[in-house]
Amino acid sequence: MSPPLLELRDATMRFGGVTALGDVSLSLAAGEILGVIGPNGAGKTTLFNVITGAYRLTSGAVLFEGRPIQGLPPHRIARLGLARTFQNIRLFPSMTVAEHLHVAQPSGFAASLLPGGGDAGRARVAAALERFGLGPCRDRLATTLPYGVQRRVEIARAWIAQPRLLLLDEPVAGMNPEEAAALAGLIRSLRADGMAVLLIEHDMPFVMGLCDRLQVLDFGTLIASGPPERVRQDPRVLDAYLGTAA
Numbered sequence: 001m002s003p004p005l006l007e008l009r010d011a012t013m014r015f016g017g018v019t020a021l022g023d024v025s026l027s028l029a030a031g032e033i034l035g036v037i038g039p040n041g042a043g044k045t046t047l048f049n050v051i052t053g054a055y056r057l058t059s060g061a062v063l064f065e066g067r068p069i070q071g072l073p074p075h076r077i078a079r080l081g082l083a084r085t086f087q088n089i090r091l092f093p094s095m096t097v098a099e100h101l102h103v104a105q106p107s108g109f110a111a112s113l114l115p116g117g118g119d120a121g122r123a124r125v126a127a128a129l130e131r132f133g134l135g136p137c138r139d140r141l142a143t144t145l146p147y148g149v150q151r152r153v154e155i156a157r158a159w160i161a162q163p164r165l166l167l168l169d170e171p172v173a174g175m176n177p178e179e180a181a182a183l184a185g186l187i188r189s190l191r192a193d194g195m196a197v198l199l200i201e202h203d204m205p206f207v208m209g210l211c212d213r214l215q216v217l218d219f220g221t222l223i224a225s226g227p228p229e230r231v232r233q234d235p236r237v238l239d240a241y242l243g244t245a246a
């Protein structure tokens with residue numbers, strides 16, 4: 001049997017006296033949408049940072065397709081087939097939407113922007129613009145666009161690297177309900193292509209409607225996991241949220 005696409009085994013991340021993640025174990029299969037939820041400070045972003053190599057685990061293991069990746073630098077992990085977006089949008093003020101997509105391709109800037117080269121790259125940029133509804137703003141400076149569109153640019157930029165696992169940190173933050181519904185449809189289409197998605201999100205209707213499974217973190221510990229309908233009724237989850245919702 002093939003190993004899970006992503007697996008964490010007893011992953012622990014400490015910052016001085018703070019245990020941001022304590023013995024977290026989880027796995028994700030190819031083509032699955034897994035949501036990570038939890039109150040502020042629960043360890044969600046830390047989880048992304050240990051998976052992508054921004055942080056080095058204090059103990060435990062992260063495996064991608066069965067291969068340990070903890071300790072590898074972020075660019076090597078990315079090359080294995082992981083791409084992410086960030087909670088705070090990170091776009092370049094001097095670059096257009098299309099330029100963000102050109103430079104994010106595995107083959108790099110030169111392949112698709114230089115005259116006479118990179119037809120395949122240019123086709124992929126065109127496909128990304130079409131798929132993510134960015135065609136009309138392809139030549140606009142990305143940071144001048146509405147917030148919800150900037151989020152889509154970020155996701156398209158991650159997608160164009162053709163990852164097998166896409167990590168999305170609060171993808172619908174700042175989006176209105178229509179934009180969020182459209183993004184949910186897009187993410188489902190990525191799953192249909194076989195791409196796995198791991199997402200952090202505070203928007204409960206979005207998460208509940210989209211994810212195949214949820215993992216709930218509270219104070220760095222997994223307190224529940226399973227299908228959304230089951231997790232939403234779990235007394236520990238209700239406690240964690242009601243305790244911080246005031």
Ligand SMILES: Nc1ncnc2c1ncn2[C@@H]1O[C@H](COP(=O)(O)OP(=O)(O)OP(=O)(O)O)[C@@H](O)[C@H]1O
Binds near residue numbers: 019
């Ligand atoms: N680089 C760091 N140095 C020290 N402490 C950190 C660092 N990164 C995270 N922490 C701590 O780890 C804990 C988990 O933080 P994290 O940002 O992962 O939570 P989160 O669930 O993503 O929160 P939010 O929903 O507010 O984004 C917090 O107590 C935070 O202060």
